[in-house]
Amino acid sequence: MDYVILDGQILDRNKAKVDIEDRGYQFGDGIYEVIRVYNSTFFTADEHLTRLFQSAEKIGMTLPYTLEELKNLLASLVKRNNINDGTIYLQFSRGVAARQHHYPDKDVKPAFTAYTKEIERPKDKLKKGVHAKLVEDVRWLRCDIKSLNLLGNIMAKQEASEAGCFEAILHRGSTVTEGSSSNMFIVKDGIIKTHPATNLILNGITRRVIMDICKEQNITIKEEEFNIEELLAADEIFLASTTSEVMPIVKVIGESFETEEPGEITRKLQAGFEKKIALQCGE
Ligand SMILES: Cc1ncc(COP(=O)(O)O)c(C=O)c1O
CATH class of the missing domain: 3.20.10.10 (D-amino Acid Aminotransferase, subunit A, domain 2)
Structure with a gap:
């Protein structure tokens, strides 16, 4: 079975549904990273996650995790999906809110999703x-x-x-x-x-x-x-x-x-x- 992360929870991919008013879906309002996994181990994960936090800051978004928390969560997904050589894709959108261009209220939490892919080196x-x-x-x-x-x-x-x-x-x-x-x-x-x-x-x-x-x-x-x-x-x-x-x-x-x-x-x-x-x- 293939697992994904949706709002911080690891769940079966078929059960993961994204809201139609997610700002990532409607505006592309969010940020992402792709981290390589070799031999079931992250390559340069800290560098990617540091850049993720910098991207978030540049668009005025506060991520509800520390870098370490996020890394641990992503590592659990890699382990759960038994990835040997592959990638993990993760994104944070600005969250789910009624469609309007300006940013939603501060209580709207960023929507976090992630999934893995087994891929060979080219x-x-x-x-x-x-x-x-x-x-x-x-x-x-x-x-x-x-x-x-x-x-x-x-x-x-x-x-x-x-x-x-x-x-x-x-x-x-x-x-x-x-x-x-x-x-x-x-x-x-x-x-x-x-x-x-x-x-x-x-x-x-x-x-x-x-x-x-x-x-x-x-x-x-x-x-x-x-x-x-x-x-x-x-x-x-x-x-x-x-x-x-x-x-x-x-x-x-x-x-x-x-x-x-x-x-x-x-x-x-x-x-x-x-x-x-x-x-x-x-x-
Ligand atoms: C526009 C652009 N430039 C550069 C890169 C290379 O970045 P990285 O080495 O962090 O994958 C990417 C990666 O996706 C990209 O999309």
């Missing part, structure tokens, strides 16, 4: 690399919040997917920001560049792990804007996210960037990432 793609497509970034100006509102992201992903690509590389004018569900990196002459953690991107947890690996391995990484021209002239491109890990991009379709295989720095970071997983989750 080993083949990590080895061979994936294709990507440039798509204009038309999202709002608070991309630093991990909000339930993902229309801009999903429309970009759809455009990339229809072109046979794994990811959309988003750009605002000539500046590359991030992927539709990942952060973007280029390598030129041994130096990595990624967009700074401003309001224009989500500061990914995988991005931060990569920065730690770079520090440990003396690889130069600059949090600096780069443009489409630099992207296409790069030696290597890769993306990073919780589910895609350190994913090489070997072709930007319709453009001049194409490599035979993933580059050397990308490979080094992938190896570093494996070690981080092994260290935390013992795989």
Whole structure:
């Protein structure tokens, strides 16, 4: 049987029903996280949950748990569902209230839901690399919040997917920001560049792990804007996210960037990432 969390209770998925006037359902008024589970153990859970609390604060929402309480509850669900390699998705909406745009009264509690999924690591793609497509970034100006509102992201992903690509590389004018569900990196002459953690991107947890690996391995990484021209002239491109890990991009379709295989720095970071997983989750 598959269990989920609804308002703090673990229950059978078939019995979990969400109210039609949940603000997450009506407005996308809420926040979420996706945490990776390797070998039945959370990877970077504290970092994800800290970002969740920061997202909540940014939208004026108070979560009715401490980080530790939340982590324990999520761990019970992972255990209950016997997840070995997979993810846990969790979201808090601003709660259930009669539909009106402004925030409801303070006594309306955020609605908390979570579920797990058993998924394998994308080993083949990590080895061979994936294709990507440039798509204009038309999202709002608070991309630093991990909000339930993902229309801009999903429309970009759809455009990339229809072109046979794994990811959309988003750009605002000539500046590359991030992927539709990942952060973007280029390598030129041994130096990595990624967009700074401003309001224009989500500061990914995988991005931060990569920065730690770079520090440990003396690889130069600059949090600096780069443009489409630099992207296409790069030696290597890769993306990073919780589910895609350190994913090489070997072709930007319709453009001049194409490599035979993933580059050397990308490979080094992938190896570093494996070690981080092994260290935390013992795989
Ligand atoms: C827009 C966006 N940027 C970046 C990321 C990567 O973040 P993380 O490494 O925390 O998964 C995600 C993940 O879903 C995302 O949706």
